Amino acid sequence: MSDELDRIRREMHAVLQPPGVRPDDSLQITRRTFIHRSLLFGAASVGQTFAWWPLLNTIDVAHAAEAPFKFAWISDTHLYERSLNTRFVDKVVRAVQEVQAMDPPADFLIFGGDLAQLGKIEELELGVELLKDLKIKKYYIPGEHDWYLDMGKKWGELFGQPNWTFDHKGVRFIGLDTVSRGPDYWTAKKMTPEERMGHMATLDGTVAGAWAGVGREQLDWMQKTLADWDKSKPIVIFSHNPLYEYYPPWNFWVRDWREVNDVLKPYTKVTNIHGHVHQVLYNEIGSMRSIGMLATSWPWPYAPEGVPKLTKPMIRVDPGDPFDGVGWETVSVNADDKVDVEYIMWGRKEVFVQSPEDHDKSIEEVIRPRVADNQYPWANP
Amino acid sequence: MINTSTFLCILTRSTIAGAVVAASVVIGPASANKDPVTPKQLKLYQEAFMEEVRKGDLLFHGDAAMAEQLGVKLSTTGWACAMCHPMASDTHPQAFPKFQQSMAKFATLRDMINWCIEKPNQGEKIDPESEAMKALEAYITWSNTGSVLVPGKY
Numbered sequence: 029m030s031d032e033l034d035r036i037r038r039e040m041h042a043v044l045q046p047p048g049v050r051p052d053d054s055l056q057i058t059r060r061t062f063i064h065r066s067l068l069f070g071a072a073s074v075g076q077t078f079a080w081w082p083l084l085n086t087i088d089v090a091h092a093a094e095a096p097f098k099f100a101w102i103s104d105t106h107l108y109e110r111s112l113n114t115r116f117v118d119k120v121v122r123a124v125q126e127v128q129a130m131d132p133p134a135d136f137l138i139f140g141g142d143l144a145q146l147g148k149i150e151e152l153e154l155g156v157e158l159l160k161d162l163k164i165k166k167y168y169i170p171g172e173h174d175w176y177l178d179m180g181k182k183w184g185e186l187f188g189q190p191n192w193t194f195d196h197k198g199v200r201f202i203g204l205d206t207v208s209r210g211p212d213y214w215t216a217k218k219m220t221p222e223e224r225m226g227h228m229a230t231l232d233g234t235v236a237g238a239w240a241g242v243g244r245e246q247l248d249w250m251q252k253t254l255a256d257w258d259k260s261k262p263i264v265i266f267s268h269n270p271l272y273e274y275y276p277p278w279n280f281w282v283r284d285w286r287e288v289n290d291v292l293k294p295y296t297k298v299t300n301i302h303g304h305v306h307q308v309l310y311n312e313i314g315s316m317r318s319i320g321m322l323a324t325s326w327p328w329p330y331a332p333e334g335v336p337k338l339t340k341p342m343i344r345v346d347p348g349d350p351f352d353g354v355g356w357e358t359v360s361v362n363a364d365d366k367v368d369v370e371y372i373m374w375g376r377k378e379v380f381v382q383s384p385e386d387h388d389k390s391i392e393e394v395i396r397p398r399v400a401d402n403q404y405p406w407a408n409p
Numbered sequence: 410m411i412n413t414s415t416f417l418c419i420l421t422r423s424t425i426a427g428a429v430v431a432a433s434v435v436i437g438p439a440s441a442n443k444d445p446v447t448p449k450q451l452k453l454y455q456e457a458f459m460e461e462v463r464k465g466d467l468l469f470h471g472d473a474a475m476a477e478q479l480g481v482k483l484s485t486t487g488w489a490c491a492m493c494h495p496m497a498s499d500t501h502p503q504a505f506p507k508f509q510q511s512m513a514k515f516a517t518l519r520d521m522i523n524w525c526i527e528k529p530n531q532g533e534k535i536d537p538e539s540e541a542m543k544a545l546e547a548y549i550t551w552s553n554t555g556s557v558l559v560p561g562k563y
Binding site: 108112113115145230231232277278326327328329331332346347348350385388390391392393394395396397398399400401403 | 459462463464466467470472486487488491492493494495496497498499501503504511525528529551552553554555556557559562563
């Protein structure tokens, strides 16, 4: 597995990160910016990484907007029915209250997918009920946990078209559906909808395969959507999965990242904001910036390999505190050509690692895929 | 209701388990460690180990049937071990035993497993000598095969 990942990663680096290509040249590298210039052209170990980063909880990316504004992001609430798990409900309530209390208020909310844990009607409806208290305009994209029980039927009834676009104060926003195009792993094995959902809901499962993708038809739609947009004007793209190859065994990618890059390459100010990974992530792919957001439900550990070198890792969390390592985000688009993402991590003043021991990978690990879900009756031929 | 395939599957596993027992009887505990090991023995030992890994994998991923079979209740919240530890990542079996801050004591991996069952999962602690515990331990350590031992490391 590792050899194959290495091969893909080398290819991605060669294709998407050629020397000298960076997102928007107008980016100001300042003390407030967490990207350290010296890290852009070489490898950095955990020890080297933490030493370079300034101690700040914001991400600065360059953009031009007609007027400054803020919006909020919540994702990965993974709601069970209220009777089974109240902790996840409490965390959504808290996020909603905090977003509602923003002053000045957020212009809108993006919900980045995985509202439900097992795609049940009750779970999706509970999410709608909890988010109803938030009075600002809300936009939704789906996560795989919302989709694979009824193949998006209930989600579509509640939220409509999964991909969409709108313009706001000089920025073009695009929401993508990166979850609904999974190859059919259920028909031949005669799975029930619950079994199909169960395999999809297991991050380290080996049965659902490379389900994350944008798809040709949606890529064509995106290309058409951007055709009339000035190539130097800002674009913000929301997706559940990251749009590059981070760690395919956990579907921390889209399988057609090459084609996504082909569509976006001509545009110089693209920011992708994504959920799914439940962790702080930052990467630059060609001229695109990519920012990973926290879940409200629980944090994932960093993958054992493939963490982008530009990521300043988040702090190792306390598993005894359900509010640690999770939260929501505000995104400010400023008139002075900047987009700031601020992570609101509950119970932490410091979101980022402060020492090598603060990193969950300070203990190096070699791990391997599971075996039990790929034996009888789900064994692949 | 058990269909034919399920029955065959159970039969296969029973055969493996039976073969392990038979091998230990035929070869005998007194002489087994004095004779050169045979490929057949190695295969049996490996199969016995992987059977525990399989059970542990299922428990770790919240499989209700396996939990029932082994008589354990590892969670009451829907949460399963793998939801924070995909591929048993971040379980760090290679770092135990160590001082574990969350328990404020010098702890083994089995202590940590029980802590996770009781706190985040809100399940019922299991007997440290139970098959379920050994199966979980087998899966976690197997999945971390290749990691370097660093006992005591934070």
